[in-house]
Amino acid sequence: MVCLVLSNLMLVGSSRIAVCIRFVALQGVLLGLLPLALHHWLLAGASIAIKGTVFPWLLFRAMREANVRREVEPYVGFSTSLMIGVAALGISSWIASRLPPLAPSISPMILPVALFTMITGLFLIVSRRQALTQVIGYLALENGVFAFGLGLVREAPVIVEMGILLDIFVAVFVMGITIFHISREFDQIDTEQLTALKDTPS
Amino acid sequence: MNLTLALFLVPAVAGLAAFAIRSNRVLRFLLVGTAVVHSGLTAAGWVYPAAPVFGGWVHLDDLGRLFLSLTSALFLAASVYAVGYLRREAPGRQTDVEEGFLFMNAPEATFVGCLLLFLSTMTLVSASQHFGLLWIAVEATTLASAPLIYYHRHHRSLEATWKYLLICSVGIALALLGNFLLTVAATPLFRNESALLLGSLVKDAVLLDPRWLKAAFIFFLVGYGTKMGLAPMHTWLPDAHSEAPSVVSALLSGALLNNALLGILRAHNVCVAAGPGMKAFSSDLLVLFGLVSMAVAAVFILKQMDFKRMLAYSSVEHMGILALGIGLGGSAVFGAVLHAINHSLTKAMLFFAAGNILAVYRTKSIQDVRGLLRVLPATGTLWLMGFFAITGSPPFGTFFSELMILKGALDAGRTFVAVAYLALLALIFIGMAASFLRMAQGTAPKPIIRTGECLSAIVPPAVLVAATLVLGLYVPPPLLALLRRLAQWLGGA
Numbered sequence: 001m002v003c004l005v006l007s008n009l010m011l012v013g014s015s016r017i018a019v020c021i022r023f024v025a026l027q028g029v030l031l032g033l034l035p036l037a038l039h040h041w042l043l044a045g046a047s048i049a050i051k052g053t054v055f056p057w058l059l060f061r062a063m064r065e066a067n068v069r070r071e072v073e074p075y076v077g078f079s080t081s082l083m084i085g086v087a088a089l090g091i092s093s094w095i096a097s098r099l100p101p102l103a104p105s106i107s108p109m110i111l112p113v114a115l116f117t118m119i120t121g122l123f124l125i126v127s128r129r130q131a132l133t134q135v136i137g138y139l140a141l142e143n144g145v146f147a148f149g150l151g152l153v154r155e156a157p158v159i160v161e162m163g164i165l166l167d168i169f170v171a172v173f174v175m176g177i178t179i180f181h182i183s184r185e186f187d188q189i190d191t192e193q194l195t196a197l198k199d200t201p202s
Numbered sequence: 203m204n205l206t207l208a209l210f211l212v213p214a215v216a217g218l219a220a221f222a223i224r225s226n227r228v229l230r231f232l233l234v235g236t237a238v239v240h241s242g243l244t245a246a247g248w249v250y251p252a253a254p255v256f257g258g259w260v261h262l263d264d265l266g267r268l269f270l271s272l273t274s275a276l277f278l279a280a281s282v283y284a285v286g287y288l289r290r291e292a293p294g295r296q297t298d299v300e301e302g303f304l305f306m307n308a309p310e311a312t313f314v315g316c317l318l319l320f321l322s323t324m325t326l327v328s329a330s331q332h333f334g335l336l337w338i339a340v341e342a343t344t345l346a347s348a349p350l351i352y353y354h355r356h357h358r359s360l361e362a363t364w365k366y367l368l369i370c371s372v373g374i375a376l377a378l379l380g381n382f383l384l385t386v387a388a389t390p391l392f393r394n395e396s397a398l399l400l401g402s403l404v405k406d407a408v409l410l411d412p413r414w415l416k417a418a419f420i421f422f423l424v425g426y427g428t429k430m431g432l433a434p435m436h437t438w439l440p441d442a443h444s445e446a447p448s449v450v451s452a453l454l455s456g457a458l459l460n461n462a463l464l465g466i467l468r469a470h471n472v473c474v475a476a477g478p479g480m481k482a483f484s485s486d487l488l489v490l491f492g493l494v495s496m497a498v499a500a501v502f503i504l505k506q507m508d509f510k511r512m513l514a515y516s517s518v519e520h521m522g523i524l525a526l527g528i529g530l531g532g533s534a535v536f537g538a539v540l541h542a543i544n545h546s547l548t549k550a551m552l553f554f555a556a557g558n559i560l561a562v563y564r565t566k567s568i569q570d571v572r573g574l575l576r577v578l579p580a581t582g583t584l585w586l587m588g589f590f591a592i593t594g595s596p597p598f599g600t601f602f603s604e605l606m607i608l609k610g611a612l613d614a615g616r617t618f619v620a621v622a623y624l625a626l627l628a629l630i631f632i633g634m635a636a637s638f639l640r641m642a643q644g645t646a647p648k649p650i651i652r653t654g655e656c657l658s659a660i661v662p663p664a665v666l667v668a669a670t671l672v673l674g675l676y677v678p679p680p681l682l683a684l685l686r687r688l689a690q691w692l693g694g695a
Contacts (some may be wrong), residue, residue, distance in 0.1 A: 118379070125372060134368060141375050149382040163338040164378065170345050171371055178348070178364055185357050194361040197441040199502055199511065 001109040003030055004147070005089065008120040011140060012085040013078055015070045017063055020136045025056040027117070027143045034150045043161050047146075050169050055139065059132065062176045066183035068130055076127040084123060092116040110147060117144030129190050131179050135172065142168055205252035206262050209243050209270070210325045212236060217318030221311055229314045230285045236318055237274075237281035240325075244274040258399055259332040265688055269464050270328035272543060273457040276550045277321050279662035283554050284317070284449045286658030290561060291447075298356055305356040313353055320346040320453065327461040333381050333398040333468070337374070340429060340465055343458060344370045351446040362438075362445035369438040370429050377425025377465065380418045384472075387414035400468055407475035415476060419484050422469040423491065430462035432491045432525060433498035436518045440502075443514035444566065448557025451510065455517045456550035460542055463524060467692065470528060474693035481531075481693055488529030489619060495522025496626040504633040508566045509559070512637060513552055516592055519630055520545040526623065527607040528692060534610020536689035540677075541603035544591075544670055548600060551666035552588040555581050558659050559641075568637045572644040580660045582642050584667060589638040591670050593631045599673030 007023040007030075014020055028051020032044050063069075076084065092115035099111065121141025125134050149161075186193045216236040223229050247267060254261035262270060291307055298305055307313075323342040330336035344367065352363040385398060387410045403410070428435040443451045466488075473484035499519035506512040520541070527538025558581040563571050574582035591598040604627065611620035677685075 122372070125368070131364065138368065138371055138375070141372060142378075145375055145379045145382065148379060149385075163334070167338055167341040167345070171341070171367075174345050174348055175367055175371075178352075178360070178367060181352070181355075181360055182364065185360055191364070193357075194364060196358050197361055197365075197445070199440070199506070 001113050004113050004117060008089075008117055008140070009082065009085050011120055011124060011136070012081040015074075015078055017068060017070060017130065017132055017136075018060070020133060021056050021059045021063070024136050024139050024143070025052050027140065028052055028055065031143055031146055031150065034147070043165075047161075047165055050165055051139075051143075054169065055172055058172055058176050059135070062132055062135075062179045065180055066132065068132060074128045074133075081123070081127065085120065088119040088123065089116050092119060114144050114148035117141075117147055120144070129192055131175075131182055131191055134191065135175050135179070138175075139168075139172070204255050205243060205247055205250065206260055206329050207255060209240065209247070209262075210260075210322055210329065212239055212243070212322075213318045213325065214322035217315045217320075217322060220315035220318055223311055226288070226310050229310055230288060233284060233314050233317065234281045236321075237278040240321065241274040241278045244271050254331070258401060259335055260326075260329050261331045262329050263331070264684060265464070265467065265691070266328040266330075268539070268543075268684065268688070269460050270325060272460060272546050273321070273324050273328065276453060276456045276546060276666075279550065279554075279666055280449050280453050281317075282658050283452075283557070283662045286656050287447065287449055287557065288313070296354070298354075303356070305354060308349065308353045308355060312349060316346055316349045317450075317453075320350065322346075324457055324461050327464060331400045333384060333400070333403075336465055336468065337378055337381055340377070340426065340462065341371070341374050343461060344374065344429070347450070347454065347458065350450040351442050353447050353450065354445070359445040362441040366438045366442045369435075373425050373428025373435060375425070376421050376428075380421030380425055380469070383414050383418035383421060384469075387411045387418055400471070403472050404475040407472050407480075408477055410472070410476055412476065412480060415473065415480060416483055419469050419473055419480075420487070423466060423484075423487055426462045426465035426469075427491060427525075430459050430466065431495075431518050431521050433495040433518060433522070436495065436498070439518060440511045440514040443517070443553075444508060444510040448510075448553050448560065451513070451556075452550040452553035455513070455553060456546040459517060459521055460546060463521070463542065466525075467528065471692060485529040485531055485693075488525045489616075490529075492522045492524070492526030492529060493619065493622055493626075495519065495525065496623070496630075500626050500629040500633065503630050506633070506637065507568055509568050509571070509637065509641070510553075510556055510566050512568070512634065513549065513556060516552075516630070516634070517545075517549060519626075520549070520592075523604065523607065523623075526619070527603075527610065530607065530610040530614055530616065530619070531693055532610040532613045533689075534607045534614075535692050536685055537603045537606025537610060539685050539688050539692075540606065540673070541600065544599040544603050544673060547666045547670045547673075548588060548591040548598070551584065551663040551670075552592060554659070554663040554666075555584045555588055558655065559585070561659075568641060570647060571641045573646040574642045577646050578655055580655050580664075584660070584663050585638065586642050587667050587671075588663075589634060591667060593634055594627065597671065597674045599670045602674055 004027060007027050010023045011020055029048050032048035032051060093112040095115055096111040118141055121137045121144055124137030124140060128134060213236050216232055220229055220232055247262060288310060296305055323339055323346050326339035330339050348363055348367050351366055352359050390409060431439040443454060470484050473480045496519050499515045502515045503512055524538050524542055527534040559571060560566060562578060574585055591600055594600040594604040608620055611623060
């Protein structure tokens with residue numbers, strides 16, 4: 001749990017995309033370990049394999065092809081981002097403490113940590129300019145939702161979880177292809193470039 | 203083999219096969235052939251309903267079958283239209299209509315393959331009786347349709363694709379949270395069997411924990427609402443609809459948005475069954491989002507310069523009307539379900555007509571299109587009929603469905619909602635009239651190369667608009683009975 005919190009803070013505070021990819025993969029592996037406690041070997045294996053090895057590989061490849069190393073000039077600066085991250089941690093603990101009581105789960109920490117991970121993901125998507133970092137934000141968001149589900153829902157059918165995993169995998173795959181096309185079309189993957197479509201005639 | 207499974211597997215297998223086919227003629231044949239088989243099977247499903255499979259997870263109930271029939275009919279029309287479209291978009295370099303640069307189209311195999319996979323995933327959405335499976339299917343529709351938007355390979359369609367992928371994926375991630383919250387709400391119910399089956403949730407809905415159910419509904423509404431194009435989560439919609447090929451825009455508006463609505467309806471269904479308090483909660487949220495969507499659409503329609511974007515905002519408006527109708531209850535629910543049918547038929551038809559206009563005038567600007575009735579008599583007539591149908595003028599079906607929703611608002615004693623609804627409809631009518639009529643009349647501004655209107659570009663929209671017209675004059679008794687049943691089931695009268 002503490003590792004999850006720290007990895008979120010690293011995600012918001014780091015400018016190097018490689019670091020972000022490694023930490024989001026670490027989150028995936030940690031979350032993959034959770035179902036082990038529930039004896040879902042297949043699910044645990046699949047999610048560790050996909051989130052721990054396939055996603056980093058896809059993202060690193062996209063990073064090499066797009067030739068970006070770090071997030072330059074995000075909309076929100078890194079130290080401010082860290083502050084917001086800490087604030088988000090506080091807010092999620094507060095929300096978690098006010099929610100109605102739940103059936104006993106793996107750890108009392110799971111609810112605030114899951115909320116914090118979701119907020120981190122959303123924050124990364126809106127505050128970063130590189131398409132690749134936005135994908136990382138999306139993955140963090142999914143990790144948060146996953147943590148919530150694994151922590152609270154004991155009898156979720158394995159087949160559904162596998163389907164969800166498959167969807168996320170294809171989503172990242174398609175996003176990777178799109179990033180490749182964006183980098184070829186614009187010579188970079190800064191989403192600032194993607195502002196041609198709007199309602200007022202230019 | 204089970205009919206429902208066949209409905210899902212036929213387009214899936216055909217779609218995968220399409221990626222390996224090199225010949226364009228075979229591909230087009232495969233596309234139309236699969237569409238014909240699919241609609242045939244869907245029609246057969248009305249006569250011989252298939253038994254549930256996979257422990258009731260996959261089953262076409264009345265609502266699902268109605269939406270699937272719409273999807274299937276639109277896909278058939280779209281596949282016929284696509285044959286003419288693909289012939290027009292010959293391979294090789296194309297000139298962009300707005301900025302004049304050269305670009306390539308995506309390979310035809312990719313396009314046809316993704317179209318068929320898109321149909322297959324939409325079938326799965328209609329047939330899902332399990333919330334988890336529903337989520338998987340809705341996310342899969344996003345992934346199957348994203349490459350379709352990027353058919354014209356240039357920077358604007360790429361931007362639209364990226365926004366579509368990211369915004370919808372994030373939205374649907376929130377709906378997944380809704381799924382988990384719903385499971386939490388259902389923990390007192392199910393100790394060991396698999397929860398989240400629609401039937402058992404509705405049956406024992408009163409036992410659900412109301413606090414968690416409320417939270418779940420909010421996330422479902424925001425999540426699937428993003429996909430459905432409810433304001434303020436609609437931002438991907440105008441971009442995707444304006445940049446995608448017209449065939450794809452027609453399917454996105456007519457079929458995909460309905461499928462997302464289905465996700466919200468399933469959640470609303472559980473809330474309705476959970477008691478009057480929950481029903482009031484989810485209904486009020488639907489009314490609120492409905493009115494906001496209509497208002498946002500009205501503002502953007504009034505100042506719109508691009509006719510495809512105008513149609514896209516009109517979709518936002520109509521999705522707002524649907525949410526409003528479902529939320530109002532009473533006779534408005536009946537009106538809303540009927541309106542979903544009318545809107546799909548009309549909007550798909552308008553996008554087909556818009557595709558014809560774009561192909562000849564080579565511009566999307568409302569200002570630059572004049573004299574449609576003279577240059578393209580058939581398309582011009584269809585364009586005008588579509589205008590009257592989409593704005594809810596008699597004798598089209600939309601008039602009656604919008605009237606039913608108004609009646610529902612007045613019956614419920616919600617005068618403010620009724621007044622706002624009428625005012626927004628009037629505003630949108632004015633905004634669309636100014637553009638549509640101007641485009642149809644007058645003389646063409648510059649020499650237009652008249653390329654004759656081929657049958658495949660005229661027949662599909664003509665059939666669809668005729669269907670809307672018929673629905674306005676006469677609703678067949680079996681359909682009427684079905685709509686009544688659905689309305690009652692969704693908490694209406």
